[in-house]
Amino acid sequence: MHPPDLGRALCIITGASRGFGRTIAQELSHVVKPGSAFVLVARSGDDLRTLQAELTDSEAGRAGLRVQYVEADLGLPEGLERVTTAAKEVATDLIDHVLLVNNAGSLGDISGFTKSFTDMAEVNSYLSLNVSSFLCLTAQILQAFPQRPGLRRSVVNISSLCALKPFSSWVLYCSGKAARDMIFRVLAEEEPDLRVLNYAPGPLDTDMQLEARSKSGDMLLRKSCNEMFSKGQLLSCEESCGKLMKLLMENTYTSGAHIDFYDI
Amino acid sequence: MCDFSSKTLGRCLCIITGASKGFGRSLAQQVPYILQAGSVVLLVARSGLLLEELKTDLENLTVHLGLVVNCVSADLGTAEGVAKTLEAVRQDAVNDYDHMLLINNAASLGAISQFCSFTDPAQVNAYISFNVSSALALTAGVLQALPQRPGRKRTVVNVSSVFAHKPLPRWVLYCTAKAARDMMFKVLAEEETDLKVLSYSPGPMDTEMQEEIFRQMGVRHELMPCQKSGAKLLNLVLDGDFPSGAHIDFFDL
Numbered sequence: 001m002h003p004p005d006l007g008r009a010l011c012i013i014t015g016a017s018r019g020f021g022r023t024i025a026q027e028l029s030h031v032v033k034p035g036s037a038f039v040l041v042a043r044s045g046d047d048l049r050t051l052q053a054e055l056t057d058s059e060a061g062r063a064g065l066r067v068q069y070v071e072a073d074l075g076l077p078e079g080l081e082r083v084t085t086a087a088k089e090v091a092t093d094l095i096d097h098v099l100l101v102n103n104a105g106s107l108g109d110i111s112g113f114t115k116s117f118t119d120m121a122e123v124n125s126y127l128s129l130n131v132s133s134f135l136c137l138t139a140q141i142l143q144a145f146p147q148r149p150g151l152r153r154s155v156v157n158i159s160s161l162c163a164l165k166p167f168s169s170w171v172l173y174c175s176g177k178a179a180r181d182m183i184f185r186v187l188a189e190e191e192p193d194l195r196v197l198n199y200a201p202g203p204l205d206t207d208m209q210l211e212a213r214s215k216s217g218d219m220l221l222r223k224s225c226n227e228m229f230s231k232g233q234l235l236s237c238e239e240s241c242g243k244l245m246k247l248l249m250e251n252t253y254t255s256g257a258h259i260d261f262y263d264i
Numbered sequence: 265m266c267d268f269s270s271k272t273l274g275r276c277l278c279i280i281t282g283a284s285k286g287f288g289r290s291l292a293q294q295v296p297y298i299l300q301a302g303s304v305v306l307l308v309a310r311s312g313l314l315l316e317e318l319k320t321d322l323e324n325l326t327v328h329l330g331l332v333v334n335c336v337s338a339d340l341g342t343a344e345g346v347a348k349t350l351e352a353v354r355q356d357a358v359n360d361y362d363h364m365l366l367i368n369n370a371a372s373l374g375a376i377s378q379f380c381s382f383t384d385p386a387q388v389n390a391y392i393s394f395n396v397s398s399a400l401a402l403t404a405g406v407l408q409a410l411p412q413r414p415g416r417k418r419t420v421v422n423v424s425s426v427f428a429h430k431p432l433p434r435w436v437l438y439c440t441a442k443a444a445r446d447m448m449f450k451v452l453a454e455e456e457t458d459l460k461v462l463s464y465s466p467g468p469m470d471t472e473m474q475e476e477i478f479r480q481m482g483v484r485h486e487l488m489p490c491q492k493s494g495a496k497l498l499n500l501v502l503d504g505d506f507p508s509g510a511h512i513d514f515f516d517l
Binding site: 077113114116117118119120123124127128131132133135136138139140142143166167169170171174175176177178179181183185186187188189190191218256 | 379389404455
């Protein structure tokens, strides 16, 4: 019988201002015990403040959930440090679970094809946000909250089918997702006590999906994204997040595995 | 060692990165045997000195075969280095070729260290810039310089590794870069149907990279001479008998 909650958790959620990240923050608030603390990270301070207020006023907030936010661009080095510092500040000795959800990500320029990416600065900027910051934030958090008895540590990568399968006109996104999955597979091999999950949420009805169906350079891909939208085949963030919560609470997944919404 | 059964790529522009040492150098020594007169071999590495030495070593062979060898000393980890290389490619691209062959071989091991040590984005960014971004930017620039044209074949090789698919503790940088590259080249293969794209995993060879691996890991594998793996790669390229985007390991064949 799995525990009905994720404990007194310190949850760090990146890309929390909208889309899937926002939903993750909201859903997590229902399954953590009083005494938990959230660190919400995104570039938009306004959206983060709105979410912070919403969570603070919620049932969980009134029961004692503390919510901090960090307005930061994770593509820039200073951004990461501030997140780790905030996490350390908000943590207490009562915390029995550290949960990092690496959700922040971007599509990159999907209007062109691989042969258009001659600009190193553009490619580096993309990989800095989607790959380097992912690795470094995870390393910083694990260093800040080392293994100790009574502390559960879980790290989640919001992955994608694109980590496994190439899609025409999506070279940056596919490469970034493939890199992230591998980063976590190495981590899982190195740290058997750590819970490491690559979760592919399925096609979500978010701003990112809107971008995909309006800008993809590959016309067949754009068409199929539009069809998913018009046929109501996109998933709500809540539906996909529900499955993620279940995975985390049951806690039986193989560490390092890539699990897709449609697998469970 | 150089038995290609008189198969050739015809008049070819052949670009090899990381050509000053190891596998790249070995490929530079073997590829002349599969090129016809009028071909150009463009060698790229940071060390201009080592490249010039290599060019001199090859002189007798290449002059005899009617080949031109050009060298570009460039740090592919930087935008300037990639730009300088593409400038050289564009200059060489003006000629008529039957075939363009780009071998993305330049790479580094990176720090072999426990995961939690990778807290510095500057370090990770620098590694990714050289091992991932440069392969993308260079390949993109080369494909633009030599676009699809009837009668001209184009082959792009990604020197890969078994660790593109297999995680190894303490090797997060290397595994990640190889995984990213394999996917990058799979996407390219989806997009450009005239192009032959190959991710080739050469196996453990007698190179400085393997020396470094031994120093860090204390484990020595049985190493093969570079030429042995190089010959397999060049035969694959000559035959072209693989699905574009495939990952092929030396030990698969």
